[in-house]
Amino acid sequence: MHNVNEMPARIAxxxxxxxxxxxxxxxxxxxxxxxxxxxxxxxxxxxHAGGHETLVLRGDPPKDRQLIETSRQQEYExxxxxxxxxxxTPRALYFDATGADLGTATIVLEYSKCTxxxxxxxxGGSLDGLHLRLAEAIAFYQSVPxxxxxxxxxxxxxxxxxxxxxxxxxxxxxxxxxxxLPIFHYVAEWLDAHRPPExxxxxxxxxxxxxxxxxxxxxxxxxxxxxxxxxxxxxxxxGYFKAVAQAMPPDLLDDTRIEEFCARYRELTGMNxxxxxxxxxxxxxxxxxxxTVEQLMQGGAKWATGENHLFTSVFNMSSVVFGxxxxxxxASQLSExxxxxxxxxxxxx
Amino acid sequence: xxSKPTTEQLLAGIAEQLRTTVMAEIQTEPTKIxxxxxxxxxxxxxxxxxxxxxxxxEEAQRIxxxxxxxxxxxxxxxxxxxxAWYHRVSVALSDxxxxxxxxxxxSRIDTARVALDARSAVEMQILGALDLVGRG
Numbered sequence: 001m002h003n004v005n006e007m008p009a010r011i012a013x014x015x016x017x018x019x020x021x022x023x024x025x026x027x028x029x030x031x032x033x034x035x036x037x038x039x040x041x042x043x044x045x046x047x048h049a050g051g052h053e054t055l056v057l058r059g060d061p062p063k064d065r066q067l068i069e070t071s072r073q074q075e076y077e078x079x080x081x082x083x084x085x086x087x088x089t090p091r092a093l094y095f096d097a098t099g100a101d102l103g104t105a106t107i108v109l110e111y112s113k114c115t116x117x118x119x120x121x122x123x124g125g126s127l128d129g130l131h132l133r134l135a136e137a138i139a140f141y142q143s144v145p146x147x148x149x150x151x152x153x154x155x156x157x158x159x160x161x162x163x164x165x166x167x168x169x170x171x172x173x174x175x176x177x178x179x180x181l182p183i184f185h186y187v188a189e190w191l192d193a194h195r196p197p198e199x200x201x202x203x204x205x206x207x208x209x210x211x212x213x214x215x216x217x218x219x220x221x222x223x224x225x226x227x228x229x230x231x232x233x234x235x236x237x238x239g240y241f242k243a244v245a246q247a248m249p250p251d252l253l254d255d256t257r258i259e260e261f262c263a264r265y266r267e268l269t270g271m272n273x274x275x276x277x278x279x280x281x282x283x284x285x286x287x288x289x290x291x292t293v294e295q296l297m298q299g300g301a302k303w304a305t306g307e308n309h310l311f312t313s314v315f316n317m318s319s320v321v322f323g324x325x326x327x328x329x330x331a332s333q334l335s336e337x338x339x340x341x342x343x344x345x346x347x348x349x
Numbered sequence: 350x351x352s353k354p355t356t357e358q359l360l361a362g363i364a365e366q367l368r369t370t371v372m373a374e375i376q377t378e379p380t381k382i383x384x385x386x387x388x389x390x391x392x393x394x395x396x397x398x399x400x401x402x403x404x405x406x407e408e409a410q411r412i413x414x415x416x417x418x419x420x421x422x423x424x425x426x427x428x429x430x431x432x433a434w435y436h437r438v439s440v441a442l443s444d445x446x447x448x449x450x451x452x453x454x455x456s457r458i459d460t461a462r463v464a465l466d467a468r469s470a471v472e473m474q475i476l477g478a479l480d481l482v483g484r485g
Contacts, residue, residue: 034378034483179432180439182446183465189450248481315386318393321472322479328462328469 001040001059001104004032011044011057014101018094022048038067038227040104043111056090059099059106065310068295070227072105073097077150078226079107082203085148087141088222114214114222121250125215131257132264134241137213137221139268142202142234149203153231159198162232166290167191173294178301183324190331191287194338196280197345199234199271206230206291208237209244210252228291234269235276239284240292246326247319253281274345279337286327296320360395364388382483389480396475402426404471405435411467412438415460416445442468 001007008027015025028045039058046053060072072095079092094108102108121127146155156162170188174181205212206228214222238253238261245251253261258278266276274280297320299313354362368388375381409420418441423434442464449457 032379034382174443179436180443182439182442183469185443185446186462186465189447193450247479311383311386311390314390318389318476318479319481321476325469325473328466 001042001057001102001106003103004030004042006103007042007044007057010102011046014094014096015046015048017101019048022050024049038070054111055093056109056111057102057106058109059096059102059104061104061310064308066308067299067310067312067316068228071152072107074150074152075227075229076107077152078229079109081148081150082141082144082223082226085141085144087144088137088216088220089226090222090224112214112222112224114216117210117213117215117221118248120215121210127250127252130215130219130221131252131261133219133221134213134252135261135264136268137223138208138234138237139265141205141223142269144203146201146203146231149231153229155231156201159201159233162201163195163287166232166287169290169294173290173297176294176301177297178304181297183328187286187327187331190335191283194283194331194335194342196235196283196338196341197274199275201231202234204230204232204234204236206232206237206240208241210241210248210250211244228295230291233284233287234271235280235284236288238265238281239286239288242281243285243289243323243326247322274341277341279334279341282330282334283338285330289323293320293323355399357395357399360391360398364391364395367391385480385482389477389482392477393475396477400475402428402431404475405431405438408464408468408471409435409438412442412445412464415464416441418445 007030011027011030012025015022019025025046025048028047030042030044033041033043033056038061040061042057044055044057046055058072060066076092076095076097079089082089083091090109090112092107092109096102096106096108099105117125156165167188170184170191174184205223205226207225208223212223212225214224216222242251242253245253255278258281262273262276262278262281266272269276296313296316299308299310300317300320302308303310303313364387367384372381372384375384412418413420420438420441421434424430442461446461446465449461
């Protein structure tokens, strides 16, 4: 995928290998797609004697142009698991694990017929009821059994151990950066001092934001871009969604919708009001972004030291600057509600 | 050296030329997005260039007052040495934040928080508006 001119021939050769039944394979077009910050994306139109295929290729950029480092192998395995479970996501159809055929490790996906959510909204799409559909989508992919998830995904000894590690990731992000980040240390200490009630660990998407969801003709959400997925707290993706929506509206979890969203999610999962409520979702608006923040800061650090030449690495540091102001404001607003929730949870034990 | 136009003016001028002249000639969507990102970063650089050495000194003074600790001074006003000193200032603030929470002393936590809010406000002043071009 690194050399666009080579791709039609490479794709034709790839299908001769993986689909020997296809005769007269012809690649009608190969177009680089926008939207993927971290991976290369392209759309290919392929005709053969038996029909026509529209496919999406998702591959790794060259090493010195990688915004973040994630595993295509794990992503491919996860895509197969979630699609088999019935989660709405474009199916992974083929995988070139080594890049021997397509030039870089590449997942070949079906082309989604859904519309990207943000442009759909900007074109006048109605948000009515979508916060409930969002709760349903999250609850459903979180219902994938953990033992079915790729073996390469880290399993955690307990929720407490997981939270300790996630919170400490803020401190480590500062220690590993090219300069100390005092706000990260504050965030870590604040998160530790205001832990929410425990919740069962589940599959988390890891980059669950409006630009990674699409909307179908029947008004359901389809999720894309699972490269940062892992096993974690079920409220992380909700908080993450809300966090990104602060910088890129619409916010389906705003004050007018968050209570109904939480109620629908609780109804589907059996979790209680102390576990899932506007305050705990907002707590994860801070905690839930740490995985992405770590990656973005690493990208910026590598740019500063000359190990990475991807301009997006610099550009994305602006998101962290914006995020810092948001995390500080959220911590101020949440201190008292989180103390009350902790006290109520203690009282209930 | 010629000090005018200032670095702030030059960078803002380059950004304007890219926006008003070069952009119209760009045909491909990924390159248009890259140019929009470059525009935003140039404007950040412009605002930073005008004030960054002053900003870090002002922050160090605030932290010194809040913590009662001497933050020292950079070896010179050359940016490499200022940045190295500012890193030490930031470490001192990070350590103070952690110590404040360990102590459980809310007023000490609040004092550290004042310094962090001021730091964030400066960063937001430099950032200006955030537009996540290319997303969605």
